[in-house]
Amino acid sequence: MKALVYETAHDLADFALERTEVPEPTLRDQDVLVEVRAIGVNPGEAFIRRIRSAEPGGRVLLGWEFAGVVIAVGEHVRRFTVGERVFGTGDTTRDGSWAERLAVDHRILAKIPQQLSFVDAASLPIGALTASEALFRDQDTLPAGITRVLVLGGAGAVGSLATQLLKTRTSALVISTASREASRQWCSQMGADLVLDHTGDVPAQLNAAGIPHVDMVLSTAASADHLSWIPDILRPFGYLSVVDGVSSLDVGALAAKSLSLHTEMVFSRIVHGADPEAQGQTLESVAEHVAAGRLRPITTRRLDGLTAETMRTAHELVESGRTIGKIVIAT
Template sequence: MKALAYEKAHPLEAFALELREVDEPQLRETDLLIEVRAVGVNPGEASIRQMRSAPPGGRVILGWEFAGVVAKAGNGFAVGDRVMGTGDITRDGCWAERLAVDYRVVTRIPDRLSFTDAASLPIGGLTAWEALFRDRSELPPGVENVLVVGGAGGVGSLGTQLLKAKTSALVISTASRPESREWCTAMGADLVVDHSADVAGQLRTAGVERIDLVLSTKGTAANINWLADVLKPFGHLATTDLASSTDIEPLIQKSISVHTEMVFSSVIADHNLHRQGAVLAELVEHARPIVTTELHGLTVDSMREAHRLAESGRTIGKTVITV
């Protein structure tokens, strides 16, 4: 089969992915074989491309957000079932014609969704769900308002939608450009503030004295002082990008609970995988697609453009490549 692969980690200007012939995926007992029809492209995958090299004589196939068709029956799925899901960061990804994936991180696609639309949901939706709700289906006790930092990105967009669909919380998003502010409002945010300005002052002007929970999807380390400022004592910070070097002293002074999130934790630890499939099934009932850029064909050119957008830091919604 054909797949986009590379050997050595590299920057965007030396983009080295090639469309090459590779072996068919080998199925494990809990795997499905999927014919890939669309893939979502994420900033995290662009970061991995810059850091991960293949072992000697090997190659790397990235991509862990897909929609496609079951090609081999098994594990409760039939040939021809339309499905979407994530995958396993330690295995070959979906930038290929076919993918082996654990059935527990897959769900069926409703007829109303195209493959392209479905591929925009899994990674952002699962990340937002686990960051906000952890292993529950509701927010921590006492949370009445939530601030979503980076509300126009994939995680922020779907986190806002989940909050509005599943909770009664006041949802505040951050965005610094007119088009991203407009997008956050369209996702359901009750209030949008500019994270490049005085966030605490903007919140006070809007009548919000303290935030109960922050979902931070970008810039957590750089923002740590104003995040600590706006959070209430004993509040919650859920973050998808907390660096090991982050100085959390400002949070400690207010006894803030810090919740880190990495969407592949359940897969790597083989912990409660069925829950991820169940979350995806609920996600398609609560969230609408967030495709803003659709590229065509699993080609070097389309993937290079997707990575350029991902690395720009200015992407709204999700970039999807239709295969």
């Protein structure tokens, strides 16, 4: 089959992906084989492309957000049958979805609602799973006492889905941050009750809005500057969820208010075998919300064709830091 692969970690200036022939995926007992129809593009994949090289004589095949059609099932699979449309993520220890076909554990997939295209389905899994696991307990419940949530970086994929899920599942006041007019408008469309500018003085903006503190911060776009004021706006015994891999964090500032810290990496369940079924259940819930019109896909840019050229274009957009919603490639 054809796939986009590379051998050596590289920057955009030395973009080295090529479309080439690779072996067919090996199907495990818990796997389904999916014919890939659409791929969501993620900043994390661009990051890995810059730092991960292949083993000698090998190649790297990335891609962990997709929608497609089941064309074979493993011996232990009962939830899916050949011909069904599915969407989901993958496993960072295995070949990814930048290929014509993908073998993936069926427990982290869900069926695509009839109303949803492959392209729009591929816009949802990473953002929805990351937001759900970072925010909720038992999929639908916020920690006790949370009535105000600040989503830092509300226009990205995780922020967009977090806002929607909060408005769908809870009565919390949702505050998003964005730095440009287009991204502020997008946050409002996602359902944010208030949108602040994270390049300005966020604590002052909150105070001006009559909000002295929030109960939870979901950080999808933290920097050292952001981290310095996040403890100031959280109430004592509040919650900070971090999904963006910050390199340093002053735990002392959190301890002064007895703040709870949650770090989130969406692949932890499948990589470590920690209840991966929960992710399939979350995606099933997302599919139900989409079918009922309570949640909308976040595709803002569609590219066509699984080629090195389209993937480079997608990564140029992602690395610009100005992406709103999700870029999806229809294969």
